[in-house]
Amino acid sequence: MDQAPGSPQGPRDAQHLPGCYRHPDRETGISCTRCERPICPECMISASVGFQCPECVREGSGTGHAPAANQPRTIAGGSIAADPRLITKILLGLNVAVFIAVLAVGDRLVNELVLVGEWPPYPFVAEDGVAEGQWYRLVTSMFTHQEPWHIAFNMLGLWWLGGPLEAALGRARYLALYMLSGLAGGALTYVVAGASQASLGASGAIFGLLGATAVLMRRLNYDMRPVIALLALNLLFTFTWSGIAWEAHVGGLVAGVAIAYGMVHAPRERRALVQWGTCAAVLLVVLVAVVFRTAQLV
Known part of the structure; x- marks a missing residue:
């Protein structure tokens, strides 16, 4: 009826x-x-x-x-924090600090932090890279920006999306979501991108937060239209603007959706196992992809 x-x-x-x-x-x-x-x-x-x-x-x-x-718990089982944006503030501060360092030092520092498929990439002149064992670049490239508009967009996204997610997931789960999304974006870039394509910036992690926001809103039965419109607009920019590493965006988005789904839909009696098991599975996929690509390059 x-x-x-x-x-x-x-x-x-x-x-x-x-x-x-x-x-x-x-x-x-x-x-x-x-x-x-x-x-x-x-x-x-x-x-x-x-x-x-x-x-x-x-x-x-x-x-x-x-x-x-x-004890107070978030929807994902995390602890309620007095400052629900602490990790978001720290991540934002790290990105800004690295950006200031890049402005002060110049391309020489970028060459030490950027992620590129093969070496030496154009226009960068790094002598070593992930293929030579410098896996730290998968992390440092997530915090490296060169253009003011690039870091501005990423940090606005981090502040708008990160705070509510940190409050909903808890600090540890939120940090795992951010880092693994960024690593997944870097890994897909490393595997798929052309030999001369450089990649830097927090875009993969930000797209992971965007995907996680969609999952959380669906879980809470919120109106999905705003986040779907925002996601569609960002994907449109990703595939139509030149100079954007779409691989990082897609990799981060897929990882963010997978991790967030495991976080907010984990059954209460096996919550920790499902949540951290999902994170471990995403990390394993990233490691396998990087090892496979490295074997092709060396």
Whole structure:
């Protein structure tokens, strides 16, 4: 039987979702299982069934503090942090610090940090690379930018996407998501890119955050149209603008979606095993891809 559009049992209209009772500007489709007040990811505390708000957890403990077994947890099982953007701030600071160093030192520093398929790439003149055992470039290239517009776009994406994800996943899981997405983007570039194509920047990690945001919004039953539009726009730029390493974007996006799915859909009784097992599987794929490509080059 069809339900009336305005009935409580009808489909949710994302434009009429209630705001979190502690953060009214944040729309949410999740409610506390005890008091039924709407709560956002930052306020969700895992309970035996569903999620509870911080006040109900404190009241349930009888002491004003949550017992050890019911410590506040994010939707992915991470600890609730006093500063939910700490890791995002640190990552942003690292990127900016490396960018300032590049401005001060010049191309010589870029040559030591950039990721390239073969050596020597044009216009860079690095003498060594991943194929010669310098695997650290898979990490350093994630924090290296040359153009102001490049780091500006990436850091805006990191701030807008990273903060909510860090609050929803917890610090350790969020950091794993960021680093593995960046590594996956670098690995796909290393495997697929032409011999003279250089790659640098945090774009792979940022696309990983974008993919994870889509997974999280779907998990929370949020309106998917804004994130789908943002993803489509970024993919359009990826494949139409010159000078963009699409391999890094695609690699990071795929890794971010896979990791986030494992994070937010892991069954409670095997949460840690599924979450960290997913991260380990992505890391294994990255390592195998890099080893395989290196064997072709040496």
